[in-house]
Amino acid sequence: MQVTLHLNKPQDLEVLLPLLKRLDISVVSDTNQSKDKPPLSEFCGSIPDLDTEKFEEYLRESRKEWDRPIF
Numbered sequence: 001m002q003v004t005l006h007l008n009k010p011q012d013l014e015v016l017l018p019l020l021k022r023l024d025i026s027v028v029s030d031t032n033q034s035k036d037k038p039p040l041s042e043f044c045g046s047i048p049d050l051d052t053e054k055f056e057e058y059l060r061e062s063r064k065e066w067d068r069p070i071f
Contacts, residue, residue, distance in 0.1 A: 007013050020027055 005016075007016070017027065
C-alpha cells in the first residue's frame with residue numbers, strides 16, 4: 001500500500017518522521033516536485049464574471065448539435 005502526504009509546513013515532517021520510523025514505515029520524498037510552482041492548495045481567487053446570455057446561447061447551440069443525426 002502507498003500513501004501520499006502533502007505537508008504544509010516543514011515542522012510537520014519533523015513531528016511525523018519519528019512516528020513513522022517507530023512504526024517501521026518507509027518514507028520517500030518527492031524530489032521531482034518543482035519548488036517554484038506552488039501547490040494547488042495555495043491558489044485562490046475569484047471566478048470571472050460570465051455573460052450569462054452568451055453562455056446560455058452556447059449551451060442551446062451545443063445541445064442542438066447532439067440532437068442531429070450523424071451520417
